[in-house]
Amino acid sequence: MINNNKEGILELTLELVKVPSFSCSQGEIELANFIYDILKELEYFQKNKDNLKLLEIANDELGRSLVLALVKAIPPTSKTIVFIGHYDVVDVENFGALKEIAFDPIKYTERLRNLPLNEDAARDLESGNYLFGRGIMDMKAGLAIQMAFLAEASQNPASLNANLMFLAVPDEENNSAGMRGAVPYLVKFQEEMGLDYIAAINCEPSSPVFPGDTKRYIHLGTVGKIMPFFYVVGKETHVADWADGFNPNLLLSYINILLEAKAKFIDGKEKQFFSPPLCLKQKDLRDAYSVTIPGKGVAYYNYLTVTKLPKKILMEMKIIAEEAFNMTIRHLNDSAKEFCKISGRKVDIPWKAKILTYQELFESVKQNFSGDINEYVRKFFKTLTDDLDERERCVALIGELLKFYPDKDPKVIIGFLPPYYPHRGNLRQTTKEKNILEVVNEIIDFARKEFGEELEIVEYMAGITDLSFFGFQGSREELVFLAENMPGWGNLYDIQIEYLVKLDVPVLNIGPSGKDAHKNTERLELDYSFRVAPKLLKLFVEKLSQKGTK
Ligand SMILES: [Zn+2]
Numbered sequence: 001m002i003n004n005n006k007e008g009i010l011e012l013t014l015e016l017v018k019v020p021s022f023s024c025s026q027g028e029i030e031l032a033n034f035i036y037d038i039l040k041e042l043e044y045f046q047k048n049k050d051n052l053k054l055l056e057i058a059n060d061e062l063g064r065s066l067v068l069a070l071v072k073a074i075p076p077t078s079k080t081i082v083f084i085g086h087y088d089v090v091d092v093e094n095f096g097a098l099k100e101i102a103f104d105p106i107k108y109t110e111r112l113r114n115l116p117l118n119e120d121a122a123r124d125l126e127s128g129n130y131l132f133g134r135g136i137m138d139m140k141a142g143l144a145i146q147m148a149f150l151a152e153a154s155q156n157p158a159s160l161n162a163n164l165m166f167l168a169v170p171d172e173e174n175n176s177a178g179m180r181g182a183v184p185y186l187v188k189f190q191e192e193m194g195l196d197y198i199a200a201i202n203c204e205p206s207s208p209v210f211p212g213d214t215k216r217y218i219h220l221g222t223v224g225k226i227m228p229f230f231y232v233v234g235k236e237t238h239v240a241d242w243a244d245g246f247n248p249n250l251l252l253s254y255i256n257i258l259l260e261a262k263a264k265f266i267d268g269k270e271k272q273f274f275s276p277p278l279c280l281k282q283k284d285l286r287d288a289y290s291v292t293i294p295g296k297g298v299a300y301y302n303y304l305t306v307t308k309l310p311k312k313i314l315m316e317m318k319i320i321a322e323e324a325f326n327m328t329i330r331h332l333n334d335s336a337k338e339f340c341k342i343s344g345r346k347v348d349i350p351w352k353a354k355i356l357t358y359q360e361l362f363e364s365v366k367q368n369f370s371g372d373i374n375e376y377v378r379k380f381f382k383t384l385t386d387d388l389d390e391r392e393r394c395v396a397l398i399g400e401l402l403k404f405y406p407d408k409d410p411k412v413i414i415g416f417l418p419p420y421y422p423h424r425g426n427l428r429q430t431t432k433e434k435n436i437l438e439v440v441n442e443i444i445d446f447a448r449k450e451f452g453e454e455l456e457i458v459e460y461m462a463g464i465t466d467l468s469f470f471g472f473q474g475s476r477e478e479l480v481f482l483a484e485n486m487p488g489w490g491n492l493y494d495i496q497i498e499y500l501v502k503l504d505v506p507v508l509n510i511g512p513s514g515k516d517a518h519k520n521t522e523r524l525e526l527d528y529s530f531r532v533a534p535k536l537l538k539l540f541v542e543k544l545s546q547k548g549t550k
Helices: 006-018 026-040 041-046 093-101 105-112 117-125 136-155 177-192 239-242 248-259 311-345 358-368 373-382 390-402 431-451 476-484 526-545
Strands: 052-056 067-071 079-087 129-133 163-169 197-202 216-219 224-233 276-286 298-303 355-357 413-420 455-458 507-509 521-525
Touching: 006 026, 006 105, 006 136, 026 041, 026 052, 026 136, 026 163, 041 136, 041 413, 052 177, 067 129, 067 177, 079 136, 079 526, 093 105, 105 117, 105 129, 117 129, 117 276, 117 521, 136 163, 136 177, 136 526, 163 177, 177 197, 177 355, 197 431, 216 431, 224 248, 224 311, 224 390, 239 311, 239 390, 248 276, 248 298, 248 311, 248 476, 298 390, 311 355, 311 413, 311 476, 358 373, 358 390, 358 413, 358 476, 373 390, 413 526, 431 455, 455 476, 521 526
Parallel strands: 079 163, 079 197, 197 507, 216 455, 355 413
Antiparallel strands: 052 067, 067 163, 129 521, 216 507, 224 298, 224 413, 276 298
16 A cells, blocks of 8 residues: 555655665665565556566666556546656765665664764754655655555546556666666557657656755756767887887877867757766776886766767767877977987887777778677677676777777777767657646646745756656667767667667656765655655646647
């Protein structure tokens, strides 16, 4: 029994928090089963067993599942609203000695009374209106709100004007394997059951933007994230013969100077701008000490998007790589001249800028390869040790392919590393998008009049979310281009392109409220989250369901 009221949602939230469902752990499987079992108890799913499912995520090494529950409106309609939420949480390393009680918010909140906290957290603790704990705000309260609403609706499907689909996924805090795995299922239901998705609603929490900010935020979209890489092939040489070599570190430094935090690359729209590209890793690819300059190096960048697509970004990266290459050659030429002046020894710098996309490298190797290159790549990944993450595996593959590439001169290989999150915004183009906007404005009025709450529309959620995968706001060719330029695509990471392009679901995030996601002061604001937020969600669903979609 789930009660769709303050007490019922709190109780359910605490139950969900209790399961330590870290990303990529057994806890995810445990929590999926737990959610499934709770929903199974509902009379509706007792009668409609096929409408509640644990759906396997294809090719998931951990064997994880999605929980899918569908309450069909009476009389039947194709209109369907999807509630999407993630049930995984980030780790609790930052809880220190209190790790053990991180999943018991009542105990943990009590224990915090004796510990030093920052001013804002201490004030919130004192107010009695907050519960602290891992996962309580990100995002188990949101899941509980969705489940409670679904439970209530299931008692009276005749009250619905649209079907309600609840979809709970794992791995959101990692690579979104859950949501990516859900895409083919969503398409299958769309095609086989004739469902017409009119909105995908996430209930991630809203947080104050600045200290003292009392507004709540409704998001109409989600920012995109792409990770361009630069793999630099240099030339090893003993330091005594410095001018014979080419140090990849120098070229990577120039790339960093041209790209790091540069405002001109910021992708922005509608007065909302995001962080510029930032380097997440830059290193040479040599582990041991040696008096030889290293032969290879790599760097990759975090690049946030709201309009830019893979082709355009790789074009930008190509220009940067070329410019950095030429700066490196100039740098070496200047040094050579100076060196000549001091030593009287003439040295030549023979290098020319060479840039290849990953696709060009792969195609060229493939042509001269005897045997099945794809099979070779699959086997190669199996030889790598478990401690390497997906990005390191991709980088290792580039190194392996280069062994088969005849030209050994210095060069830069450019492409993308996983994961990729397409941006998704409300473009005000389709009736569905416009309907969402209209209803959001009605909700804002209602919240002001009924609860004295100020809600504000934000175009794109700044955090990366699963809402990225409810369609693709670009051409299929862009995704194919991405795939062809991402080492390990299909082995380590992929997006089901043929399915993704068949979805076009406008998205929305309207959730509870809390602060400090991922920190040890993660906390949920109780009154708003359990009294106000569920009513706003309910009204949103009711009003949106009544709208025509043509
Ligand atoms: Zn979250």
